[in-house]
Amino acid sequence: MIDYKLIAKGSSIFRGLSEEEKNSLLRDGKLRHFNKKEFLFHHGDKLMSLFIICSGTVKISRSSSEGKEKTLNVLTAQNIICDSRIYESKTVHQYNAVSVTDVVLLEFSKDWLRENVKSKGEFALNLLLELSLQNQRIELEAEHKASMSVAQSLACFLQELCLAFKLDPKGFELPYSKKLIASRLGIENETLSRALPKLESYGIKVEGSHVIINSFEMIEDKVCSSCSIEGDCSIHENLKRQF
Amino acid sequence: MIDYKLIAKGSSIFRGLSEEEKNSLLRDGKLRHFNKKEFLFHHGDKLMSLFIICSGTVKISRSSSEGKEKTLNVLTAQNIICDSRIYESKTVHQYNAVSVTDVVLLEFSKDWLRENVKSKGEFALNLLLELSLQNQRIELEAEHKASMSVAQSLACFLQELCLAFKLDPKGFELPYSKKLIASRLGIENETLSRALPKLESYGIKVEGSHVIINSFEMIEDKVCSSCSIEGDCSIHENLKRQF
DNA sequence: CGTCATCTTGAGGAGTGTCAATAACTGTGG
């Protein structure tokens, strides 16, 4: 029997809280199970809860008016699924959330969130930090997409993936399909295919779904140079927590 | 003598608070004056404060490694200038903030913010809402940039501008230069110039800096359809507060 | 072993960035 609450306890939104506080907060969570390719919620559903992922992978997506589906994020254990509209008084989900694998979640109500933000100052600060990190990630991605070629974005993405999943750079399998990666990067499948051979110039070799990373220069050169002038770059820390 | 604190009191982060609370919070603000084209802070400066704009216009920008400057946002009275890294323990600014016109601000310290988040639950909720709206704006813009042509983005932008500044659609002057608009939209000046004539098909005519908007179809069709399935679209409300 | 989804490869085209030249505007000092 896996202790899902123990996993959830490691989520960043509980950081710095006492054991009692964590347990008290977690007591209100409702355990939910989903099979793969199930919708956790649809765009347009009434927004009632936030979730903490205990196991599995969840895709956050939106389908545009032209029928195309854009993947906004791919989340795994200890990440929270929290539509940022939850802080508005009465709204609907802006996204779809679909399980990629089998998934276990803890569900918390909107009211639980508001109550605990008001009464627990430390918790409020954690949420503000979480939201601000999300903010930074979105901004950074927008910036990357504007200023880098597809090959560069992809190199960056693979290196982040390797760090986030703690995979062996000397050789690992892609944790999810190229189709999902393309959608996540906001490009077409064909464009992704064509970018793969170009990665050799960044010290990355991809054959099928097998990846070998010889250098992390993209992250060193690009991400860090754009995030801070000082040497103490916190982006790697943040990346690990946000994937 | 203008009462700058009265203007600041109207900022969204104080919403729902009592008069006493507002006054107590505002008591800690330090009034700052800047001439036009002055830096409020540079990318890399130690992050110490947040600001509320009392009058004037401020450009938030970042200069990329290739020396190009990207405008991330343009802010005016009652907006807050708050680098989202303020919620991290010890960091530096990620952006530059430069005054476009003469500017008056109220400055509040990072510690002031943390203390009041902890002790005033309603204030914490306001900040979470503010941050989540920022989040939504960035996401929406990224999405627009990916799915719309420059002419569409521009039409959208001008219509938002008109609403945000409460300008007369039948004829108004651009509140800031085309160069700044291009930078704000993440495009080249030349591309902006070439997009202007195309706006006629969206019911917008631009000659020099004079703009006439005959219909708001872009906002109706594009923005609202992408933000919510339900009829009660809150984006106009949000737009007005975020410009 | 056949079916369906995923992935790869090719050819063509639309849109935006780049470079360069010129025009319009702004502000300054004489």
Add this chain to the structure above:
DNA sequence: CCACAGTTATTGACACTCCTCAAGATGACG
């Protein structure tokens, strides 16, 4: 008030990147 310099805006030619459509190739799975 004008002359000048510096910025901002427009227009043209061209290159490059990515998207689209189309056809195969590969792989997963019943």
